[in-house]
Amino acid sequence: MTHTLLSNAFLLAITLQSFGAIASQEPLPSWHNTQSKQTIMAFVKEVTNPNSTNFVKKSERIATFDNDGTLWAEQPIYTQLLFAIERIVALAPSHPEWQNKEPFASLLKGDIPGALTQSKTAVNDIVMAANTGMDNETYHALVSQWIKTAKHPVTQRPFTNMVYQPMLELIRLLQQNGFKTYIVSGGGIAFIRAWSESVYGIPSEQIIGSTVKRTYALHNNKMVIVRHPEMDFYNNNSHKVIAINTHIGRRPIAAFGNSDGDMHMLEYVSKGKGARLSMLIHHTDKKREWAYDRQSEIGKLDKGLDKAAENKWTIVDMRKDWKVIYPEPIKPN
Amino acid sequence: MTHTLLSNAFLLAITLQSFGAIASQEPLPSWHNTQSKQTIMAFVKEVTNPNSTNFVKKSERIATFDNDGTLWAEQPIYTQLLFAIERIVALAPSHPEWQNKEPFASLLKGDIPGALTQSKTAVNDIVMAANTGMDNETYHALVSQWIKTAKHPVTQRPFTNMVYQPMLELIRLLQQNGFKTYIVSGGGIAFIRAWSESVYGIPSEQIIGSTVKRTYALHNNKMVIVRHPEMDFYNNNSHKVIAINTHIGRRPIAAFGNSDGDMHMLEYVSKGKGARLSMLIHHTDKKREWAYDRQSEIGKLDKGLDKAAENKWTIVDMRKDWKVIYPEPIKPN
Numbered sequence: 306m307t308h309t310l311l312s313n314a315f316l317l318a319i320t321l322q323s324f325g326a327i328a329s330q331e332p333l334p335s336w337h338n339t340q341s342k343q344t345i346m347a348f349v350k351e352v353t354n355p356n357s358t359n360f361v362k363k364s365e366r367i368a369t370f371d372n373d374g375t376l377w378a379e380q381p382i383y384t385q386l387l388f389a390i391e392r393i394v395a396l397a398p399s400h401p402e403w404q405n406k407e408p409f410a411s412l413l414k415g416d417i418p419g420a421l422t423q424s425k426t427a428v429n430d431i432v433m434a435a436n437t438g439m440d441n442e443t444y445h446a447l448v449s450q451w452i453k454t455a456k457h458p459v460t461q462r463p464f465t466n467m468v469y470q471p472m473l474e475l476i477r478l479l480q481q482n483g484f485k486t487y488i489v490s491g492g493g494i495a496f497i498r499a500w501s502e503s504v505y506g507i508p509s510e511q512i513i514g515s516t517v518k519r520t521y522a523l524h525n526n527k528m529v530i531v532r533h534p535e536m537d538f539y540n541n542n543s544h545k546v547i548a549i550n551t552h553i554g555r556r557p558i559a560a561f562g563n564s565d566g567d568m569h570m571l572e573y574v575s576k577g578k579g580a581r582l583s584m585l586i587h588h589t590d591k592k593r594e595w596a597y598d599r600q601s602e603i604g605k606l607d608k609g610l611d612k613a614a615e616n617k618w619t620i621v622d623m624r625k626d627w628k629v630i631y632p633e634p635i636k637p638n
Numbered sequence: 639m640t641h642t643l644l645s646n647a648f649l650l651a652i653t654l655q656s657f658g659a660i661a662s663q664e665p666l667p668s669w670h671n672t673q674s675k676q677t678i679m680a681f682v683k684e685v686t687n688p689n690s691t692n693f694v695k696k697s698e699r700i701a702t703f704d705n706d707g708t709l710w711a712e713q714p715i716y717t718q719l720l721f722a723i724e725r726i727v728a729l730a731p732s733h734p735e736w737q738n739k740e741p742f743a744s745l746l747k748g749d750i751p752g753a754l755t756q757s758k759t760a761v762n763d764i765v766m767a768a769n770t771g772m773d774n775e776t777y778h779a780l781v782s783q784w785i786k787t788a789k790h791p792v793t794q795r796p797f798t799n800m801v802y803q804p805m806l807e808l809i810r811l812l813q814q815n816g817f818k819t820y821i822v823s824g825g826g827i828a829f830i831r832a833w834s835e836s837v838y839g840i841p842s843e844q845i846i847g848s849t850v851k852r853t854y855a856l857h858n859n860k861m862v863i864v865r866h867p868e869m870d871f872y873n874n875n876s877h878k879v880i881a882i883n884t885h886i887g888r889r890p891i892a893a894f895g896n897s898d899g900d901m902h903m904l905e906y907v908s909k910g911k912g913a914r915l916s917m918l919i920h921h922t923d924k925k926r927e928w929a930y931d932r933q934s935e936i937g938k939l940d941k942g943l944d945k946a947a948e949n950k951w952t953i954v955d956m957r958k959d960w961k962v963i964y965p966e967p968i969k970p971n
Contacts (some may be wrong), residue, residue, distance in 0.1 A: 364841055392827060406750055425730035430835055485843070498887045506696055510818070510843075511885035514882055521876040521902055530883050550863050550910055552885060554831045562752060576861055585774040 332478050334628075335471040341584075341626045344619045345475065348582040352558060353482050359580035361467040361558055363483040368559040369513075369549060369570060372490035372497060375563045375586050378467040381459060382417075382603065385496050386427055386428065388451055389435035390417060390569070396435070409434070433534035436493060440529035448499035452530065460525040466635045471627045472586075476505060479559070486500045487557070489549060490514045491541040491566060495532075500626075515540045515554045563588065564604040568612060575616050583618040585609055590624040619633040639723050644673035661775070662971050665811050667961075673916075676957045677952045678808065681915040685891060692913035693912070694891055696816040700901060701892040702966065703809070705823035705830060705847075707937040708896045708919050709838065710801040713751075713928040717797050719761065721784055723750060724766035731947045742767070769826060770850055781832035786884035798837045799968045801823060804960045805894075805919075809838060812892070820890075824874040824899060828865075834919040846885045848873045857886060878903040896921065897937040903946060908949050915953040918942055923957040 316481065319459040328595035353362040373379035391479070393403070393412055403409035408427035421427055436444065448564055457467050476486050486507055494514030501507045516537040519530050540548050546569050557597055560567070560574040563586040571583040585606065588597050599607040653831035669675040685694040706712035726736070726745055736742035744753035754760055769777065788801050809819050819840055823830055827847030834840045849870040852863050873881050879902050882890065893900070893907040896919040904916040918939065921930050931939040946953055955961065 324744050364835075371959060473697060494884070494887065502697075510885065512887065520882050521879040521906065528905060530879065546854040546863065550852060551827070552843065554827065554845065573854065 309533075309593070321558070333471065333474050335630055336493065338624050341619055341621045341624075345478075345582065345584075348559070348580055349482050351580045357371055357580075363554060366479075366482070367487065367553060367555055367556065367557040368479050368484045369487045369489045369545075369557045369561070369574070370472070371562040371564070371567045372488050372492055372514075374588065375561055376468055376472050376476075377464070378457070378469075378486070378594060379604050380588075380597070383492070384464050384467075385436075385492050386421075386432065387430045388455070388496070389446065391451070391455070392435040392447075393431060396576075401429055429536070433517070436496070437532040437534040438533040440524050440527075440531055441495060441519065442529065444495055444532055445499050448496055452500045462631065462635060465500060466633065467629055468504060469586075469627070470629050470632045473505070473632070475561075476507070480506070484559070485511065487511045487513060487549075487553065489540065489570060490547050491539070493517070494540075505624070513540065513545075515547045527542065529553075541566040543569040543621070545574045549573070560584070560585065563607075563610045564606050568609045569610075571618055572612075572616060575618060581617065584621055585613060585618055586621045587621050587623060590627075590630065592624075593630045594623060596624075640880075648862065651879075658864045666804065666807050668807055670959055670961055671957070672959050673956075674952055678811075678915065678917075681892070681913055682811065682815050684913045690913075694912065698888060698891065699780065699812075699815070699817040700815045700820065700886060700888050700890040701734040701812050702820045702822045702846075702878075702890045702894070702907070704878075704895040704897070704900045704903070705821050705825055705919065708802075708894055708900070709805050709809075710797070712754050712937050713925060713930070714792065716825070718769075718825050719754075720791070721781065722765045724788070725762060725768040749834070752771070762806075762869070765826075766850070768830070769829070770865040770867040773857050773860075773864055774828060774852065775862065777828055777865055781829055782806075784834045795964065795968060798803070798833060799964055801837060801965065802919075802960070803962050807839070807963070808894075808914070809840070815837070818844065819888065820844045820846055820880050820882075821850045821872065821924075822903060824872070840867070846878075846881050852950075877901040879906045882906070892917070893915075893917070894919065894943075897939050898942045901942045904942075905949060906949060907946075914948065917954055918946060918951055919954045920956060922955050924962065925948055925955060925957075926963045 332346065333342055333623050349563055351357050351359045352366065354360055370376055373383050390412060393409060397403055397413055397588065403413060408420040408423040410429065411423060421432065451466060455464055456462065457464055460467065475496060479486055488501060488507055492514050494512055494516055497514055498509045498512050500511065518533040518537045519537045520533065521528065522531050524531050538544065538548070545567070549570070554576045557574050558577065559582040560570050560573055560586045571585070575581050575583040587594055587606065588604070590596060597604065597609060599605065645881070646835060666675055666678065672681065674709060683691045684690050684701065687693055703709055723745060726742060730736055730746050741753040741756040742761055744756060745764065751766065785797060788797055789795065790797055793800065812819055821830060821834060821840055821844065825847050827845055827849050831842045831845050834845050835842065851866040851868045851870045854861065855864050857864050871877065872906070878900070889910045890907050891910065892915040893903050894917045895904055904918070908914050908916040912970050918922055920939065921928055921937070923929060930937065
C-alpha cells in the first residue's frame with residue numbers, strides 16, 4: 306500500500322506539473338491584448354468563478370458559433386457553394402438535360418456569376434442538385450473526400466486551412482473552461498459534420514445547420530437515410546434561435562457571428578440574465594483576408610453593426626485584434 | 639510541497655477506495671441474471687474492449703432510448719396526455735367556448751375516453767391547447783412544477799417514481815462505459831426536458847422528441863420563443879431515424895424501445911456493422927405493472943415482436959428479467 310501510494314503521489318506530481326505548463330501558456334496567443342481579448346478573458350473568468358454571482362454551472366456553459374465568416378473564410382463565395390459547383394460539373398455527363406436548363410447551362414459554360422443570378426432559386430437549385438439524391442453515408446464520404454483535396458480559388462490553401470487561428474484558440478479556451486461548443490450555421494448540417502471534428506474539435510452532435518428533406522428508405526437494397534432535393538429547415542436569422550431551442554433546449558451564454566443572419570442568435574444570448582458574451586467578427590483586413598460589411602452580397606453585416614452598441618455586443622476588428630488569420634504553417638489536409 | 643503531496647496521496651487513496659466500492663458492486667443489480675442481462679453485459683464488454691475487433695471508440699458510443707413504456711410507465715394513458723387533460727380543466731374558466739366545443743366539452747364533463755375518441759384529431763387538439771400559447775421558459779416552469787406534485791392515477795406514485803429501476807441502472811452502466819445516452823421519444827421534447835436531467839441523468843441536449851411550431855418573437859415586451867398550437871415534427875416510426883440523423887448525425891450502436899413505433903430505430907441500429915444491441919421491453923407483468931402488446935391502444939407491440947427474431951433483437955421479459963420495476967423506496971419529488 307505504501308508503495309502504491311508513493312507511486313500515485315509521484316504520478317500526481319507529474320500531473321500537477323503538466324497542469325502548470327498549460328496554465329503558464331498565454332491563452333489566446335494569436336489575439337492582440339486589445340479590448341476584444343480582454344472582454345473574452347473577463348467573461349470566462351467571471352462565469353467560471355464559483356464565488357462570483359455570475360458563476361454558471363458547467364451544464365449551462367453553452368457557446369454557439371456561426372461558421373461561414375466566423376470560423377472560416379466565406380469569400381469570394383461560400384465553400385459549400387464551391388463544392389456544389391464542382392459537383393455539378395462532375396455530374397454533367399450524366400445530365401445532358403442540364404446543357405439547356407438554367408442555372409446549370411450557364412454554370413457549365415463557365416459563367417458562375419451568371420448562373421448564380423439566373424433566378425431567385427438558382428443558388429438553391431444548384432445546391433440541391435449537388436447535395437442530394439444519395440444516401441447520407443455516401444454524401445458524408447463524398448464531402449470528406451472533397452475537403453481533403455479541394456483548394457481555395459484565391460489563396461490556393463486547403464479549405465481546412467482557411468479557418469481562423471484565433472477562433473480555433475477561442476473554441477479551445479472555452480472547451481478547457483467546461484463549455485460545450487456548438488456550430489450554428491446556415492450551411493448544411495451534413496456538409497459541416499464531414500470535417501468539423503477533425504478541423505474544429507467539435508463533434509457531430511454539436512453541429513446545428515440547415516437540413517434537406519430526408520426519408521428512411523430502401524435504396525440499393527439497403528435501408529438508409531436518403532437525401533431529397535428539397536429544403537427542410539433553413540438555419541438563418543431567427544431560425545437559428547429556434548434550432549438552438551430544438552437541439553440544445555438551453556439559452557447559450559456566449560455566441561459568435563459575423564453577419565446580419567447571426568443577429569437574432571446574438572440578441573437571444575445577450576438578453577439572457579447574468580454575464581453574457583455576444584461577439585461579431587468584423588472583416589476589416591483587406592490585406593490578410595477580406596474587408597466587407599454593409600454592402601457585401603456574402604456575409605452582409607449592416608443592421609448588426611447598428612445594433613451592436615445598444616446590445617453591448619463586442620465587435621472583433623480582425624485587422625487590429627488578430628496577430629494572424631490562418632494557421633501557420635499550413636497543415637496538410 | 640511534501641505536505642501537499644502527502645495530502646494529495648491521501649485524497650487519492652480515498653478516491654481509489656471509492657472506485658473500488660463501485661467496481662465491486664454487481665452491475666445491473668435489479669436485473670435477474672437471465673439472457674437479457676447477459677446480452678447487455680456481453681455487448682458492453684465487447685464494444686469497450688480495445689483488443690476486440692468490435693471495439694467502438696467513445697465518440698461513437700451512442701445509445702438511444704424511447705421514453706414512454708421503455709423508461710417509464712405509459713399505462714393507462716401517456717403521462718403527457720394526463721398533464722394536458724389536467725391543464726385543460728385548469729384553463730377551462732378562461733375558455734367558456736370549450737363548454738360547447740369538442741373534444742373539450744366531453745373532457746370537461748369528465749368523459750375522458752369520450753373526449754379522446756371524439757375525432758381523429760381529438761388527442762392532438764387537447765395536447766396542442768394545453769402545451770402551447772406561451773413562451774418556452776414559462777412552459778418549462780409549468781411542467782417542472784406539475785411533475786413535482788402530480789400523482790399516477792392508478793398507483794398514486796409521483797410520475798418520477800413510475801420510471802423503471804432496471805432501466806435507470808442500464809442508463810448508468812452505459813454512461814459509466816463512455817456511452818452518450820439519448821432519449822428519442824414521441825413525446826414533446828420540451829415536456830421531457832423539464833425533468834429528464836434530475837430523473838434520468840440525461841441532459842437537455844440529449845433529448846430528442848416531437849416539437850411544436852415555435853417562433854422567436856416579442857411577447858409581453860420580451861423577445862422569447864413562443865410555442866404555437868401546430869405540430870412541427872412528430873417523432874415516431876421512421877421519423878425517429880431522421881431525428882437521430884438531425885440531432886446526432888451518427889448511427890447509434892444501441893437502441894431500446896417497447897412498441898412498433900420504435901421498430902425503425904431498432905432496425906437502423908441493428909443493421910449497422912459490428913456489435914449492436916437492439917432491445918424491446920415487453921410488458922408481461924400484469925401483477926407488478928401492466929401486460930400488453932399486440933392488441934394495446936397504448937404502446938402497441940405487434941410487428942416488432944414478429945421482426946425481433948430475424949433481426950436478432952433482444953426481448954426483455956419484464957416479469958422474468960426484472961427483480962423490481964420501480965425505485966424503492968419511493969423518493970420524494
